[in-house]
Amino acid sequence: MINWQQFGLRSNPYDTLPLIEGGELPIDKAFVGRSAELQILKDIFLSDTRACLTILGNVGVGKTSLINFHKFLCKYEEKVKPVFSFRREIEASTHILNKYSFLIEIIGSVLREIRLLDPELISSQNLLAKLERLVDITQTIGISGGVHFGIGNIDVAESSMNLPPSIPVTVLEGYFADLVKFIINTKIASRQFRGLIIHVNNFDILLSDAKMRKEVVCFFQEIRDLLQIPNVYYFFLGPIPLFRDIISSEKRIKSMFHLTPLVVNPLSKLEVVKALEERMGLLKSRDVAKFISPFSSEVIYKLYDLYQGDVRSIMNGLKAILSQVSEIVLEPLGPNEALLLLGKERWHSLEALSLTDEQIEVLKILATSQEMITQKDLAKLTNKAPSNISGYYLNPLKDAGIIELKKKKGNLKYWGLTQDYIPIKFILEAKKIIQQKTEENMQQLALFT
Numbered sequence: 001m002i003n004w005q006q007f008g009l010r011s012n013p014y015d016t017l018p019l020i021e022g023g024e025l026p027i028d029k030a031f032v033g034r035s036a037e038l039q040i041l042k043d044i045f046l047s048d049t050r051a052c053l054t055i056l057g058n059v060g061v062g063k064t065s066l067i068n069f070h071k072f073l074c075k076y077e078e079k080v081k082p083v084f085s086f087r088r089e090i091e092a093s094t095h096i097l098n099k100y101s102f103l104i105e106i107i108g109s110v111l112r113e114i115r116l117l118d119p120e121l122i123s124s125q126n127l128l129a130k131l132e133r134l135v136d137i138t139q140t141i142g143i144s145g146g147v148h149f150g151i152g153n154i155d156v157a158e159s160s161m162n163l164p165p166s167i168p169v170t171v172l173e174g175y176f177a178d179l180v181k182f183i184i185n186t187k188i189a190s191r192q193f194r195g196l197i198i199h200v201n202n203f204d205i206l207l208s209d210a211k212m213r214k215e216v217v218c219f220f221q222e223i224r225d226l227l228q229i230p231n232v233y234y235f236f237l238g239p240i241p242l243f244r245d246i247i248s249s250e251k252r253i254k255s256m257f258h259l260t261p262l263v264v265n266p267l268s269k270l271e272v273v274k275a276l277e278e279r280m281g282l283l284k285s286r287d288v289a290k291f292i293s294p295f296s297s298e299v300i301y302k303l304y305d306l307y308q309g310d311v312r313s314i315m316n317g318l319k320a321i322l323s324q325v326s327e328i329v330l331e332p333l334g335p336n337e338a339l340l341l342l343g344k345e346r347w348h349s350l351e352a353l354s355l356t357d358e359q360i361e362v363l364k365i366l367a368t369s370q371e372m373i374t375q376k377d378l379a380k381l382t383n384k385a386p387s388n389i390s391g392y393y394l395n396p397l398k399d400a401g402i403i404e405l406k407k408k409k410g411n412l413k414y415w416g417l418t419q420d421y422i423p424i425k426f427i428l429e430a431k432k433i434i435q436q437k438t439e440e441n442m443q444q445l446a447l448f449t
Contacts, residue, residue: 002322006329008288013279014315018064021072021087025282028076031069032275033267034062040262041070045081045233049195052227052234052257054243057264059204060312063237064089066264067199074197083233084183085197086113092203092238094212097219099226103172106198108135110179117189127182131175138167173226180231195231203238207246216246220253227256266309273297275311294322296332302339306422313419320345343427346420353400358382362393363402367425372406372414 004011011024019027044051055063071085086109096102111132115122122128183193206212227234236242243261248254267275277293284291295318307313321333324341333341355363365381366373375394379386384393394415397403406416417424 002319004283005285006292007280007294008285008291009280009283010285011283012319013276013283014318016060016312016315018062018068020068021075025279027065027069027072030275030278030282031065032278033271034066034069034264037066037262037264038070038073042080044258045074045083050228050230050232052236054247054257054261055235055237055264056240056242056261058239058266058310060310061264061266062311063264064201067235067237071197071199075191081195082191082193083195083197084110084113084188084193085199086110087116088112089199089201089237092200092206092236094206094215097206097215099222100169100172102219102223103169103176103226104135104138107131107172107176107179110183110196111135114188121186121188125182125186127175127178131179134167134175176226177229180229184231195233197233197235199235199237201237203236203242203246207239207241213245217250217253220246221250224252224256267311269301269304272304272309272311272314273300276300276315292329293332294318294329295338296334298335299333299338302335307419310419317342317423339423339426340430342423343425343430346423347427350402350421350424353402355396355400359393359396362389363397363424364428366397366403366415367417367421367428372416374412374414376412378415 002012004013015025017023019025019030021027041053044053055067057063067089068087071083071087073080074083075085088109090096090102090105090109096105111122111128114128122132180196183196203216206216226232240263243257246253247257247261280291280293299318299321300314303314303317307317321338321341322329324345325333350360350363362378362382365378375386375389378384378389378393382389394403398405401418402421403415404418405413407414
């Protein structure tokens with residue numbers, strides 16, 4: 001456990017959860033950078049009365065925080081087109097890959113947000129009260145069938161009662177259209193909105209399974225009519241192939257979307273440093289004059305290079321380093337000490353995997369090599385049969401997420417450490433240097449004997 005109080009902080013500044021409206025970190029103050037991306041979004045909202053946009057980028061790059069911040073601006077900033085949104089994004093998963101479940105998720109999420117902002121509307125407006133009962137009933141049906149839909153508070157014990165038949169999807173479509181009209185025509189928390197944002201997250205997870213591709217395509221085909229409803233703005237977040245392999249693969253789907261996806265690239269090194277400083281400033285304990293930064297900027301730069309700008313991995317790395325510090329940190333850790341501690345933490349994590357001595361030896365060879373290594377190279381270095389190298393050494397290390405296939409050239413496969421385990425290089429290099437210095441010192445002592 002890390003004691004954040006020693007740094008003058010109330011809590012963890014390296015929390016990897018996306019920034020969100022209503023979170024511990026105020027999103028309007030903690031969000032840094034992305035001016036170009038925000039301008040693109042602003043232009044789309046000002047010029048179009050509806051939109052479907054894919055937001056693409058690697059995992060951990062900050063796609064969700066970007067959209068959450070844009071949603072916040074649309075909801076509260078006077079200079080931005082006022083568009084209603086719910087702070088809870090819809091998670092792309094197998095259970096929402098049909099129009100019925102998707103509509104229930106949307107309706108339930110909108111109702112929950114209205115209840116948070118203006119609870120009296122739920123009881124005073126017949127449409128909202130009716131929709132809330134509809135979501136509750138649908139969820140009850142889902143529970144009785146072993147599937148969870150929407151939101152609400154339903155006792156599982158009720159699943160044994162006589163349930164009404166499932167609500168037809170055409171009825172749900174009508175209610176959704178009515179809900180959009182309500183949002184536009186009725187003030188919510190004293191604000192008049194001009195549309196609704198629907199934010200669907202984590203297509204990264206779905207598309208990591210090649211078998212899911214066809215189901216995702218069918219899902220977009222099924223909801224095509226929903227994507228054409230005026231005053232509704234859809235954001236679908238996922239990996240780069242989402243637009244190329246899913247949206248562009250079908251003309252009828254592609255015609256519904258903004259032709260150019262918004263690709264989110266990593267923040268710059270300076271922006272990452274600034275974002276972390278902003279977080280610590282916002283989390284500073286009220287009874288201290290100044291917080292103590294645990295790390296120098298050089299540490300952030302080193303991790304930025306190591307993780308190729310992946311902010312989530314950078315923050316996980318910073319937490320891992322601090323978990324290895326047993327004493328009170330009086331001044332920011334420098335890069336050499338920090339990377340050594342990160343290597344130590346990663347090496348300790350290997351101990352829980354119960355690797356054999358021979359597997360560890362192969363791992364050390366991979367970790368200390370300056371280049372990627374083939375199965376044939378490992379066989380020579382370990383004096384073992386090439387067939388044994390794959391089955392008894394490489395495959396277990398690959399299955400444990402320690403090494404991965406980096407490239408393939410003809411029949412040759414080149415192996416190296418995964419991004420998570422690259423830091424073990426630091427601890428092994430440090431041990432090698434210490435060993436060399438010890439041998440040099442012993443040789444010098446021998447001269448005097």
